[in-house]
Amino acid sequence: xxxxxxxxxxxxxxxxxxxxxxxxxxxxxxxxxxxxxxxxxxxxxxxxxxxxxxxxxxxxxxxxxxxxxxxxxxxxxxxxxxxxxxxxxxxxxxxxxxxxxxxxxxxxxxxxxxxxxxxxxxxxxxxxxxxxxxxxxxxxxxxxxxxxxxxxxxxxxxxxxxxxxxxxxxxxxxxxxxxxxxxxxxxxxxxxxxxxxxxxxxxxxxxxxxxxxxxxxxxxxxxxxxxxxxxxxxxxxxxxxxxxxxxxxxxxxxxxxxxxxxxxxxxxxxxxxxxxxxxxxxxxxxxxxxxxxxxxxxxxxxxxxxxxxxxxxxxxxxxxxxxxxxxxxxxxxxxxxxxxxxxxxxxxxxxxxxxxxxxxxxxxxxxxxxxxxxxxxxxxxxxxxxxxxxxxxxxxxxxxxxxxxxxxxxxxxxxxxxxxxxxxxxxxxxxxxxxxxxxxxxxxxxxxxxxxxxxxxxxxxxxxxxxxxxxxxxxxxxxxxxxxxxxxxxxxxxxxxxxxxxxxxxxxxxxxxxxxxxxxxxxxx
Amino acid sequence: xxxxxxxxxxxxxxxxxxxxxxxxxxxxxxxxxxxxxxxxxxxxxxxxxxxxxxxxxxxxxxxxxxxxxxxxxxxxxxxxxxxxxxxxxxxxxxxxxxxxxxxxxxxxxxxxxxxxxxxxxxxxxxxxxxxxxxxxxxxxxxxxxxxxxxxxxxxxxxxxxxxxxxxxxxxxxxxxxxxxxxxxxxxxxxxxxxxxxxxxxxxxxxxxxxxxxxxxxxxxxxxxxxxxxxxxxxxxxxxxxxxxxxxxxxxxxxxxxxxxxxxxxxxxxxxxxxxxxxxxxxxxxxxxxxxxxxxxxxxxxxxxxxxxxxxxxxxxxxxxxxxxxxxxxxx
Numbered sequence: 001x002x003x004x005x006x007x008x009x010x011x012x013x014x015x016x017x018x019x020x021x022x023x024x025x026x027x028x029x030x031x032x033x034x035x036x037x038x039x040x041x042x043x044x045x046x047x048x049x050x051x052x053x054x055x056x057x058x059x060x061x062x063x064x065x066x067x068x069x070x071x072x073x074x075x076x077x078x079x080x081x082x083x084x085x086x087x088x089x090x091x092x093x094x095x096x097x098x099x100x101x102x103x104x105x106x107x108x109x110x111x112x113x114x115x116x117x118x119x120x121x122x123x124x125x126x127x128x129x130x131x132x133x134x135x136x137x138x139x140x141x142x143x144x145x146x147x148x149x150x151x152x153x154x155x156x157x158x159x160x161x162x163x164x165x166x167x168x169x170x171x172x173x174x175x176x177x178x179x180x181x182x183x184x185x186x187x188x189x190x191x192x193x194x195x196x197x198x199x200x201x202x203x204x205x206x207x208x209x210x211x212x213x214x215x216x217x218x219x220x221x222x223x224x225x226x227x228x229x230x231x232x233x234x235x236x237x238x239x240x241x242x243x244x245x246x247x248x249x250x251x252x253x254x255x256x257x258x259x260x261x262x263x264x265x266x267x268x269x270x271x272x273x274x275x276x277x278x279x280x281x282x283x284x285x286x287x288x289x290x291x292x293x294x295x296x297x298x299x300x301x302x303x304x305x306x307x308x309x310x311x312x313x314x315x316x317x318x319x320x321x322x323x324x325x326x327x328x329x330x331x332x333x334x335x336x337x338x339x340x341x342x343x344x345x346x347x348x349x350x351x352x353x354x355x356x357x358x359x360x361x362x363x364x365x366x367x368x369x370x371x372x373x374x375x376x377x378x379x380x381x382x383x384x385x386x387x388x389x390x391x392x393x394x395x396x397x398x399x400x401x402x403x404x405x406x407x408x409x410x411x412x413x414x415x416x417x418x419x420x421x422x423x424x425x426x427x428x429x430x431x432x433x434x435x436x437x438x439x440x441x442x443x444x445x446x447x448x449x450x451x452x453x454x455x456x457x458x459x460x461x462x463x464x465x466x467x468x469x470x471x472x473x474x475x476x477x478x479x480x481x482x483x484x485x486x487x488x489x490x491x492x493x494x495x496x497x498x499x500x501x502x503x504x505x506x507x508x509x510x511x512x513x514x515x516x517x518x519x520x521x522x523x524x525x
Numbered sequence: 526x527x528x529x530x531x532x533x534x535x536x537x538x539x540x541x542x543x544x545x546x547x548x549x550x551x552x553x554x555x556x557x558x559x560x561x562x563x564x565x566x567x568x569x570x571x572x573x574x575x576x577x578x579x580x581x582x583x584x585x586x587x588x589x590x591x592x593x594x595x596x597x598x599x600x601x602x603x604x605x606x607x608x609x610x611x612x613x614x615x616x617x618x619x620x621x622x623x624x625x626x627x628x629x630x631x632x633x634x635x636x637x638x639x640x641x642x643x644x645x646x647x648x649x650x651x652x653x654x655x656x657x658x659x660x661x662x663x664x665x666x667x668x669x670x671x672x673x674x675x676x677x678x679x680x681x682x683x684x685x686x687x688x689x690x691x692x693x694x695x696x697x698x699x700x701x702x703x704x705x706x707x708x709x710x711x712x713x714x715x716x717x718x719x720x721x722x723x724x725x726x727x728x729x730x731x732x733x734x735x736x737x738x739x740x741x742x743x744x745x746x747x748x749x750x751x752x753x754x755x756x757x758x759x760x761x762x763x764x765x766x767x768x769x770x771x772x773x774x775x776x777x778x779x780x781x782x783x784x785x786x787x788x789x790x791x792x793x794x795x796x797x798x799x800x801x802x803x804x805x806x807x808x809x810x811x812x813x814x815x816x817x818x819x820x821x822x823x824x825x826x827x828x829x830x831x832x833x834x835x836x837x838x839x840x841x842x843x844x845x846x847x848x849x850x851x852x853x854x855x856x
Contacts (some may be wrong), residue, residue, distance in 0.1 A: 171659050171756070179754035184543040192661070193824060215724040282754045284745060284821020356746065506663065506821040510754040 001452035003027055006050070006079035013048050014081075017041060020082075025246075027395065028080045028459065038072065039095040039121075048098040051076030052376045053097060054461075055487035057472045058115040060089070060143045068115055071472070073459065078395030080459055087117060087287045089142070096122040102499075103376035103492045114141040120456035129203035129524065140211055171506060179282060179510040182520035186513075193506050213484045216406055218244060218453055221481060222318060228486065231274065234260075234267045235464035236486070237316040241478055242397060243473040244318050244346075247453050253443030257399040258318035258436050260494075262333070263307075263315045264462075265429040265436075269340065270299040271465035272380075272422045275517045276347065277420070282510040283360045286316045288350065295343045295424040298336045299409045305332060314449040320446030330437045337430040344426045351419040356438045361415035365500050368413055377496055378489045379467020380425060381516045384417035391463040398465045405432050415515050423518075452472045452479050466517050488522035540719050550617045554777030555579040557809060559583060561744075561780065564813035583770050591766030596657040605652045606764070606771030612644030613778040620785045621714050621794075624801035630711045635687055637712060639680055642782065645775045646672045646741065652772075653760025664759025667824045668748040671740060674831035675747075679737030681839045684724050685730045686790040686848060687713050710789065716795030729842040731791040733835055738783040740831070742776060746819040747827055820832060 007029050011021050012029050017040075021029045035043060045051065051074045059069040068192075072083040085094060094111075096119045097104035108119040109128040116139040119125065130140065138149055169190050175183035183204035189197035209228055213221045226237040238260055239426045245252055273296040280288035306329050307313030307322075315321050326334070351357060367377070372385035382389050386409060392400045393407055408424040410417040455477035461470050467489030476482040493516040501509050526731075542548065557580040566573025593602055619627050619634040627634075646668060653665025687708055717723060723731065740747040751759035761772060788795055788804035795801045822830065 169659065169662075171663065178757055211784075284748065284752060284754070285819075286745075287569045287817050290571055294570055345597075354820070356822070359822070360820055360824060377585065505823055505825065507749060507755055 003078045004234055006076045007081070009048070010045070010074070010076070010079065010081040013044050014041065014048060015062060016044070024457070025459075027078050028082065030082045030084055032084045032086070035070075035087060035092070035094050037096060038083060038085060039099075041083060041132070042072070042097045042100050042104075043319060045074055045081075050074065051079070051081070052373070053101040053104055053107070054080070055470045055472065055485065056104065056111055057483075057485040058111050058117065058141060059474065059483055060115065060141065063089075063144050068117065068482050070094060070111065070115075070117065072097075073470070073472070075461070075468075080461075082459075090116065091118070091121055092116075093118045095120050098123055101376055102374065102495045106491050106494060107487075108289070113139070115139050116142070126201075127203070128201070129206045140208065145211075149440055155512070166353055173509070173513075179513070180520075181278070184518070184520045184523075188501060188506065188509060190506050195501045195506055195509060198501045200266075200494060200498060202523050203519065204524065205485055205521060209525045210484055210486060213481055215478065215480065217451070217479045218449075218481060218491065219318065221484065222316075223314070225484070226312055226314060228488070229519055229522045231271045232267060232464045232466065232469070232522070233312045234263045234315055235462060235469050238264065239313070239460050239462045239469050239471045240465075240484070241318050242462065242525075243458040243471045245449065246458040246460060247456050247473065247475050248318075248449050249454075250319055250445060250447055250449050252320050253445070254399060254402075254441035255324075255443035256445055258323045258403070258441055259323070259325055259445075260316055261399050262325060262433050262436050263303075263313070263321075266299050266303055266333075267435040268429050268465045270303070271517075272426050273299070275422060275514070276419070279511065279514040279517075280357075282514040283357065285357055285360075288347070288357075295340065298340055302333055302336050305329060317446060319449040320444070322445070324436060324438065324445055326474060330440070333437055334434060337434050341427055341430045344430075348420065348423045348427075351423070352416065358416065360508075360511060361419060362490045363414050363416075363505070364508055365415045365418075365515050366413050366498060367496060369411075371499075372413070375495045375499065376490050376492050377467075377516075379463070379465075379517075380408075380421045381418060381493055381496065382467065383408060384421040385413040386411040389468070391461050391468050395461060397460070397462055399436075399441075403432060403436050405429070415511060418515050428446070452477060453481070464489060466519055466522070467493070486525050488519065488525065489521050490516070490519045493518070527835035547614060549636040550614060550622060550778055550781065551774055552580075553781050554774065555583070555624070556803070557780050557784070558777040560806065560809055561813055561816075564810060565816050568813060568817040570695055572609075583774055584772035585750050586765075586773065587767055589766040591768055592763075594656055594658070594763050597655050599764070601651070601655050602768070605655070606768040606775075609648035610647040610771040610775040610778070612641045612648070613775040613782065616641035617778065620698065620782055621711065621712050621789055621801070622781070622785060624795050626703060627709075627711045627714075630709045633707070633708045635650045635683070635708055635710050635713070638674070638782075641684065642741065642779055643672065643676065645772075645779055649760045649772060652764065652768075656763040658762050660756040660758070660762040661760050663756045664750050664762065667756075668743070668760050670824055671747060671750055671827055674828040675737045675740035675835065677743065678733050678831055678839045681836075681843065682730045682734035682737060683786060685727060685839075685842060686717060689716075689723070689846070710786070714794045717790060717792075718796050722793040723791045727791070727846065729838050729843055731787075731847075733839045733842070734787050734791060735811065736815075736835070738787060739815065740827070742784060744812065745816045746822045748821055749824045749827060752821060781805070806834075810842040 001266040010029055017033055021031050022029055023151040044178055054073045054075040057071040061067050061069055066089050068087045068089055070085045071086060074081045094117060096108055100262060105124060109307050112119050113127050113130050122385060171188045171190050174180050175185050185201040187199045188195050209224055212224060216224060222237055222240060225240045226233045228236045255261050265472050277289040277292040304310050304315050307315050367385045372382050372387055387408055388409055390407060392405050405428050408421050410421050425504055453475040455475050457474040459472050461468055469489060470487040472485035473481060474483040496516055497513050501512055559576055563573040593599055616638045618629045619638045621627055629677055650665045650669040653661040743750050784805040792804045
């Protein structure tokens with residue numbers, strides 16, 4: 001079996017480090033390793049082409065234990081290999097994985113600013129999420145962090161003088177900029193119209209949701225996590241619910257799972273259509289923007305009709321779903337999907353034949369399969385570069401084994417391919433949704449989930465519209481989680497923008513940025 | 526004394542300030558700007574603004590505080606919008622606005638009008654250079670780069686009808702003065718009214734003139750100089766209040782003048798107000814359609830388009846016209 005082979009292979013790769021590996025779940029293998037070996041193990045996994053680095057999770061084991069644990073999650077298909085590293089609570093050092101996994105840079109910056117772990121050899125150690133005026137030596141994710149310490153903040157550093165004759169001509173994009181609908185900061189150095197350097201800074205709307213989750217009970221967390229992102233709220237709620245149900249060993253009825261999949265499909269459709277409009281707007285094609293957003297209302301109306309809300313529709317709850325799909329809803333969905341399929345085919349025709357538009361997309365933002373794999377790109381952006389990476393297919397969750405979706409993949413690797421992939425995914429989703437509502441299984445909407453979740457840890461991954469959404473959930477047996485780690489797909493895809501913008505025209509940058517469908521609120525969770 | 530004697534003295538002031546220049550021109554500009562926005566909005570499946578929106582925008586901008594950035598040449602910052610607007614308004618005196626004969630006319634006023642119109646673009650470019658904002662600097666570079674790309678083909682496209690009119694006039698009058706008179710916009714307008722539509726006999730020239738006008742007005746797809754998703758408002762980023770309003774009004778005025786010129790030269794002249802409105806609004810509908818269906822060009826693509834295709838197309842039009850004239854002359 002593929003999963004078994006992958007797990008077996010990872011154990012073989014870890015052999016030189018005398019690792020047996022434990023199996024906390026059928027699809028997982030854990031290795032406890034020394035901090036100094038991380039870089040070498042990472043390099044070995046990369047050499048053997050075993051998966052990608054999905055996330056780095058920090059864990060504070062408490063003041064009494066006086067140690068931190070850092071988990072490096074590597075994923076290959078459905079298999080997850082976790083390297084566990086023990087560190088002292090203060091002054092822990094781990095080597096950087098940047099050389100083999102560029103996306104690690106973001107994970108490591110987050111780890112060091114949240115837990116005070118020093119990452120040796122990291123190219124960029126500046127803050128990623130927490131504010132510049134945050135006091136040094138305070139690490140918010142540590143269990144003994146006291147928010148009262150924040151009352152005395154040092155004075156904000158003065159804004160540097162503007163020098164019109166500075167050596168680098170920097171075009172700042174953000175935090176407030178017409179191209180950005182959410183705050184983020186990018187600095188593009190330009191030579192004339194050509195971009196020569198790129199830097200970014202996130203965290204302008206960081207809400208500390210991971211920390212807040214540790215102070216709320218399991219039910220409250222559902223609503224908190226759903227609000228990480230307004231677009232993929234259902235993905236967040238479902239990923240969390242899947243993880244908690246796994247911990248509580250609760251079996252959700254097939255009907256509830258099917259309804260979850262319908263909503264996941266609807267969410268993907270409205271997310272991709274939103275993206276289509278934004279991307280067209282960034283390219284300066286506002287007509288497509290207006291039309292695609294008009295048609296997107298079809299999905300929004302369906303969501304409103306069934307769930308009562310357009311954005312945070314709260315469909316997934318722990319143990320099932322909140323709303324049923326009634327026969328009259330099914331009829332509206334069928335009509336809507338029919339209409340959207342026609343429209344999307346039309347837009348697909350436009351973005352692949354309109355010559356003016358193709359001038360802005362064809363051959364631009366080109367990323368080969370190897371590059372995308374090296375950078376650890378996820379979701380439709382990866383699939384547009386020919387990487388068959390889709391959790392719904394690689395590691396089917398819910399009812400995806402019964403109602404599978406077909407893989408959409410494109411080898412071209414440019415912006416045009418990203419348009420094609422996302423639009424085809426909408427069409428695939430419209431088909432999948434109609435199949436499910438025609439064969440909706442019977443069953444209860446919800447099953448009971450205990451208030452206190454048994455101690456343990458779970459990893460749940462699902463395919464959000466932007467790519468793999470990764471949740472690590474640890475319970476200590478109480479009514480509040482010990483730790484919830486959320487790794488959103490956008491965080492892995494930033495490297496693509498920073499790498500591909502260099503050498504391109506400044507005019508291409510907004511479209512390159514849009515090409516990965518960035519979600520700032522997902523990052524700034 | 527006869528009271529009527531002051532009328533000749535007053536008339537230039539009326540021409541300049543009220544009608545057909547000045548106020549009337551500005552109001553027409555607002556009307557056309559609204560029409561443009563409304564048409565594009567309807568083509569894009571939107572509602573679009575109400576009829577007084579451009580006027581309301583202008584009034585609002587005019588009453589707002591004007592912020593002068595710290596690192597600018599202050600007098601230049603204040604003067605440039607004035608120069609831009611006055612250039613556009615002065616140009617209005619030499620064209621058959623609202624179907625009336627031009628207020629003033631002299632030999633070669635076509636060239637002067639053309640450069641008065643470019644004054645707006647030039648002022649915007651310098652205004653961008655004057656401010657330290659990086660968006661402004663990139664915007665200014667793009668504005669001026671675009672100016673150099675469309676200017677020559679656009680001028681050549683407008684000179685075509687002038688030359689036709691000139692050669693016809695010199696042929697008939699057989700005098701040097703006749704040929705010189707043909708370089709006035711009024712004469713070309715009259716000549717065009719008496720011959721078949723140049724848009725039909727010289728379609729390439731017409732097309733280049735129309736697209737050139739879009740480039741001049743920085744309308745999509747030639748809106749790279751003010752591409753908001755990249756450089757916010759381009760050269761205008763640091764302008765607010767009065768300065769912004771003046772540049773804005775200047776652009777609306779240029780829209781009217783540009784449409785008038787193309788209609789007068791290529792659509793069989795403008796003899797009366799009705800003809801003026803029908804022909805210019807007809808052109809505006811085409812412009813709005815093009816704005817709707819085209820994607821913004823990058824600045825390098827704009828330059829490439831104009832020098833690779835625009836310039837060659839208009840030169841080909843000239844070549845065709847010369848050959849036709851020679852054959853007709855021989856025959």
